[in-house]
Amino acid sequence: MFDLTDPVFNPYASEEITPPHTREWAAKRKLARVLHQLNELAVTCNASVEEIEARTADLQVVADSLATAPRCLGTLAFVKTGDHGNYGQINHELNAVGGHSNPLAPGLNIWLEGAVAHGVARCHHAYEGPPGFVHGGYVAAIFDQFLGMAQIAGGRPGMTGSLSVRYLRPTPLDTDLTLRAEMAETVGRKTVMRGEMLAGGKVTATAEGLFIEPQRPLQTLAR
Numbered sequence: 001m002f003d004l005t006d007p008v009f010n011p012y013a014s015e016e017i018t019p020p021h022t023r024e025w026a027a028k029r030k031l032a033r034v035l036h037q038l039n040e041l042a043v044t045c046n047a048s049v050e051e052i053e054a055r056t057a058d059l060q061v062v063a064d065s066l067a068t069a070p071r072c073l074g075t076l077a078f079v080k081t082g083d084h085g086n087y088g089q090i091n092h093e094l095n096a097v098g099g100h101s102n103p104l105a106p107g108l109n110i111w112l113e114g115a116v117a118h119g120v121a122r123c124h125h126a127y128e129g130p131p132g133f134v135h136g137g138y139v140a141a142i143f144d145q146f147l148g149m150a151q152i153a154g155g156r157p158g159m160t161g162s163l164s165v166r167y168l169r170p171t172p173l174d175t176d177l178t179l180r181a182e183m184a185e186t187v188g189r190k191t192v193m194r195g196e197m198l199a200g201g202k203v204t205a206t207a208e209g210l211f212i213e214p215q216r217p218l219q220t221l222a223r
């Protein structure tokens with residue numbers, strides 16, 4: 001599914017975010033950026049009720065218009081058409097945590113330098129849990145995606161079997177969160193990854209993830 005030696009497409013080859021490979025994904029990244037901003041505004045703006053109602057009506061017109069277009073439900077549906085890129089390219093755009101065309105994604109960028117995976121994420125106020133800090137579920141989601149991508153370098157990528165997070169101090173909002181991970185061990189189909197998240201140079205959380213290469217191909221697991 002992901003081939004890090006693929007000369008055509010390895011989205012994790014450098015710190016620079018891999019650019020969109022078609023006009024469609026360039027347009028969807030723009031759409032995602034606007035929606036990401038709207039997510040933050042939905043939970044922070046202090047506009048009048050009239051203004052909120054009027055803008056919501058405007059947005060409903062946009063949503064109703066987009067809803068009339070054909071749809072692909074899920075990455076594999078996009079792959080099947082043959083028009084949107086390969087699985088790696090599509091996952092790079094649509095992934096729930098790291099997709100650059102997914103408005104839910106908290107801007108997670110991942111790159112690999114040898115055996116070490118690096119990442120940066122930034123969570124705005126829609127990701128708030130404790131007052132002023134990132135919700136622990138999003139911290140775990142970032143680790144899941146980050147460790148999940150970092151394990152691919154081991155050559156036997158798998159699904160998350162378990163993920164353990166130690167929350168050492170609250171993780172601040174609106175702050176660049178830097179991530180680092182390395183493979184701790186690999187035994188057969190099992191790969192253990194360990195990583196840490198830092199804000200302002202201080203570790204806010206550490207995580208250990210066990211990834212298990214499934215016996216059956218992913219495409220058949222949903223059946």
Ligand SMILES: CCCCCCCCCCCC(=O)SCCNC(=O)CCNC(=O)[C@H](O)C(C)(C)COP(=O)(O)OP(=O)(O)OC[C@H]1O[C@@H](n2cnc3c(N)ncnc32)[C@H](O)[C@@H]1OP(=O)(O)O
Nearest residue numbers: 001144145148149157158159160161162212213214215218
């Ligand atoms: C693929 C490309 C992806 C490439 C893409 C990767 C991107 C990852 C980034 C996103 C990460 C996610 O969100 S993934 C989504 C969250 N995770 C999931 O939904 C996974 C759901 N669970 C499953 O599908 C399955 O349970 C698997 C795949 C994890 C394991 O199933 P299986 O392949 O049938 O495994 P099985 O033979 O029973 O067990 C193999 C060995 O692992 C152990 N084992 C099995 N499950 C667990 C477990 N949860 N925790 C600990 N250990 C376990 C068994 O005891 C056994 O040990 P022994 O007897 O050999 O000692």
